[in-house]
Amino acid sequence: MPSPDPAARVDWPAPTPGHAVDATVTLPGSKSLTNRYLVLAALANSPSMLRAPLRSRDTLLMAQALRSLGTRIEDSPAQGGSLDWLVTPAELVGGATVDCGLAGTVMRFVPPVAALASGEVRFDGDPQARVRPMGPVLDALRTLGVTIDDDGRGTLPFTVRGNGSVRGGDVTLDASESSQFVSALLLAGARYAEGVTVHHDGKPVPSEPHIAMTVETLRDAGAFVDDSDANTWRVEPSELSGLDVQVEPDLSNAAPFLAAALVCGGRVTVPAWPQHTTQAGDAVRDILDAMGADVTLTREGLTVAGTGEVNGVDLDLHDASELTPVVAAIAALADSPSVIRGVAHIRGHETDRLAALARELGTLGSNVTETDDGLRIAPAPLHGGTFHTYADHRMVMAGAVLGLRVPDVVVEDSGTVAKTLPEFTTLWERMLSSTGPAHQ
Numbered sequence: 001m002p003s004p005d006p007a008a009r010v011d012w013p014a015p016t017p018g019h020a021v022d023a024t025v026t027l028p029g030s031k032s033l034t035n036r037y038l039v040l041a042a043l044a045n046s047p048s049m050l051r052a053p054l055r056s057r058d059t060l061l062m063a064q065a066l067r068s069l070g071t072r073i074e075d076s077p078a079q080g081g082s083l084d085w086l087v088t089p090a091e092l093v094g095g096a097t098v099d100c101g102l103a104g105t106v107m108r109f110v111p112p113v114a115a116l117a118s119g120e121v122r123f124d125g126d127p128q129a130r131v132r133p134m135g136p137v138l139d140a141l142r143t144l145g146v147t148i149d150d151d152g153r154g155t156l157p158f159t160v161r162g163n164g165s166v167r168g169g170d171v172t173l174d175a176s177e178s179s180q181f182v183s184a185l186l187l188a189g190a191r192y193a194e195g196v197t198v199h200h201d202g203k204p205v206p207s208e209p210h211i212a213m214t215v216e217t218l219r220d221a222g223a224f225v226d227d228s229d230a231n232t233w234r235v236e237p238s239e240l241s242g243l244d245v246q247v248e249p250d251l252s253n254a255a256p257f258l259a260a261a262l263v264c265g266g267r268v269t270v271p272a273w274p275q276h277t278t279q280a281g282d283a284v285r286d287i288l289d290a291m292g293a294d295v296t297l298t299r300e301g302l303t304v305a306g307t308g309e310v311n312g313v314d315l316d317l318h319d320a321s322e323l324t325p326v327v328a329a330i331a332a333l334a335d336s337p338s339v340i341r342g343v344a345h346i347r348g349h350e351t352d353r354l355a356a357l358a359r360e361l362g363t364l365g366s367n368v369t370e371t372d373d374g375l376r377i378a379p380a381p382l383h384g385g386t387f388h389t390y391a392d393h394r395m396v397m398a399g400a401v402l403g404l405r406v407p408d409v410v411v412e413d414s415g416t417v418a419k420t421l422p423e424f425t426t427l428w429e430r431m432l433s434s435t436g437p438a439h440q
């Protein structure tokens with residue numbers, strides 16, 4: 001599925017600067033936090049203020065989904081010209097159709113909310129969204145007392161038939177394909193009559209920091225969550241309070257920018273890097289350090305400095321799997337071999353990311369092998385060519401990283417990056433044109 005906006009369907013020649021970088025790049029808010037705050041705000045008993053939320057395709061789809069269920073979400077002018085979101089909850093109503101686009105957070109987090117509405121809510125999304133796994137969420141909701149019509153494939157499209165309340169209770173599911181299955185049930189679970197207890201039974205759950213994020217944001221909203229046992233999470237039935245929150249910058253989206261300092265030499269600073277965070281993208285600090293960068297976290301932000309020399313690494317990205325495309329691109333520029341393991345489940349992300357990365361890196365000359373749960377990448381001379389993106393924002397970012405060192409890389413359908421960072425190419429070109437410690 002190409003970019004939803006045909007005007008954005010452009011091929012982008014990824015710039016090759018040929019010099020060291022020296023830039024400060026201010027990044028928009030976290031997708032994962034913005035979409036959790038929106039859901040919790042829609043379920044709360046009073047209005048919420050989301051400060052500096054991410055505005056991208058995934059978060060606009062989430063806002064639209066919740067609006068269609070009755071929630072009021074209004075722009076609220078803030079200092080510095082930015083727009084916050086004032087979210088006013090209301091009784092949840094059905095009769096809506098939710099467009100999930102290609103957003104995992106929308107297709108998984110909204111059905112448990114729609115189950116609390118009275119009336120039918122239909123869900124569908126992009127063609128590629130129709131193959132993303134959903135079955136464990138649908139089956140779990142049925143166990144918790146919700147009626148759902150689907151064609152039995154456990155994917156979009158489907159219809160949730162709510163009657164205004166959900167019984168809730170205990171449910172066991174296999175969340176080895178996505179942590180979002182667990183997060184989805186927990187986020188709405190406080191509003192279920194019996195709350196919810198989710199047990200995971202299966203191979204290890206990926207992306208666990210995202211479940212910690214769900215638990216932390218729920219507690220911020222006043223929910224009682226017990227996560228003291230491995231693979232079991234309990235949310236007590238309770239009201240949720242409105243939130244007034246500053247959304248942290250998206251640390252996974254920061255990864256390609258920080259990588260530029262390692263790959264080109266020089267330094268890149270991302271301001272407002274949180275000292276404490278549940279974002280999985282925080283792992284980029286250790287990853288870039290292992291690949292040869294100097295990484296410094298201060299109150300001002302995170303600074304990465306490099307010489308242009310990149311070390312290969314052996315990394316298990318099971319907990320931070322959304323970093324895989326960018327890390328694979330950096331690894332393709334390294335002087336020694338790399339192994340990325342623990343990410344079998346990213347075959348069910350926006351696209352089959354392992355197949356896409358193996359194909360596209362290979363086309364540019366990389367010595368890359370797809371394994372059951374990751375990639376092996378050995379040094380090889382790379383050359384220019386078209387880097388296809390498969391409607392995957394992180395493939396655009398991976399192509400940009402390759403272009404830093406490989407002339408004539410053309411990133412096909414770069415507009416698809418709008419899923420989480422519509423201003424990506426602008427920020428990228430500005431970063432590369434800065435000749436001093438300029439502020440973006």
Ligand SMILES: O=C(O)C1=C[C@@H](OP(=O)(O)O)[C@@H](O)[C@H](O)C1
Binds near residue numbers: 032180210321322
């Ligand atoms: O809950 C979330 O916000 C997310 C959870 C993770 O999903 P998976 O567990 O499917 O990897 C992550 O990769 C995705 O980008 C965002």
Ligand SMILES: C=C(OP(=O)(O)O)C(=O)O
Binds near residue numbers: 102104105
């Ligand atoms: C896997 C990702 O997204 P989603 O929330 O759609 O699962 C991602 O952003 O890398």
